Amino acid sequence: MALARDDGSDARERAAAHVSVPDLGPAPFPGFKVGDPIPLGSGRFESRWAKVRVTTVARAAPRRGARAVARLSARTPEETTNLVLALSRVEDGRGRLWVRARLPVLPAGTTGWVRRSALGGYGVVTTRLVVDRRALRATLLRDGHPVFRAPVGVGTPSAPTPRGEFYVRNKLTDYRSPFYGPVAFGTSARSPTLTDWPAGGFVGIHGTNQPALLPGRVSHGCVRLRNADIRRLARLMPVGTPLTIR
């Protein structure tokens, strides 16, 4: 480079004499280009869930001897893969990871610490379903924006739909019952009054064969939608979606 800066013919000749490089042509063009690095979104509306890989015990604190809060099995009562909503995590003094999870147990809103090794890979959703018991309306949010609204039926005063934070555990289509319509979602919410129902009275979100009753306070705690609405919701709402009932 110093020779080039001299900008004199003598210098160029000296360079040519010392560096004999054939013309190798220009640098080749790549067949495709890679764009700029792609930053991750804010993650503000993301929720994370994980399947329960093996039966485990959720504990009140992230340590082996802490009080047991609930037993989590790998399957739901509907024989689908069980899952939990992952809220946070810590590493204990021995380097073991623990995940604080929302649990499908009573009372509503219960959380517990589960060993990370008992859970599978994380799934991420950016959806949230909000059921407003007063307005009798369900709203599905995606990235914070409403993408679905529908009138609903909720529990009667004697069997109220529970209020709180829950999540969608599964989507069921393989049954033949006009009462539940074409699709039913299982949730982590449980009826506070009908605990003697099969499997413990989990709250579902499903269709109906009595659409004229909607909107209204007509169910045993489940959230009922018209069949066209539940079909539309089924296309929009993945399992693992957080559910707010207020």
Added chain:
Amino acid sequence: MSDLTLAELDRDGALLDPLAALQGSSRAEFLSRAALGGGALLGALLAPIPAEAKPSHKQDVAILNFALSLEYLQDSFYTEVERMGGFRGPLGEQARTVAAHERAHVVALRDVLGGKAVKRGRYDFRGATESRDAFRRTAVAFEDLAVAAYKGQAPRIANTGYLVAALGLHTVEARHAAWIRRLAGKTPAENAFDEPRSAKSTLGVVASTKFVLQTRSRRSPRFTG
């Protein structure tokens, strides 16, 4: 490697489809050569790539898909680290930066492959995205693997343009490798010469991590009924 089973391997084609294409067979033919047992499958994986697999456009597509499958794996890994947001300082900066690179690599490869691009697999990183120590060890392994894997395929690429682009990806992976090795307390450039790694050997390493999920077996997650 001896405990490698079919159940530990991806059955959505994230890795097997490209490998089968590299071997000049369909994925079904590739799998049919293996009984449903670990040893037999491993034997199939270790079968040599046929000599007739000469440079061709078809093979270029297979190689690009093989690269895409590795980029999916890395993208998913670093993106999960970034989403978890658990690492601060230099390690967090490395994860965020590399994640953004890997996402760009995935987009570029998907664009060039179009409808021939393989689908993204499903992964369970088993805590490697949440523990600093596990992350460092895994990231070193992934980056060293990617560098060697690109090198293993580069001479087999027929299209010079693809080769130039692949070398552009390869050198970035090498920078990633040096960066994370430094953060892991390892010498960034340990040797004067880097060996290439074959596709089947690369797949064997990936399979041994058990990070790639099988999604079509009876043991797979089932969220509908």
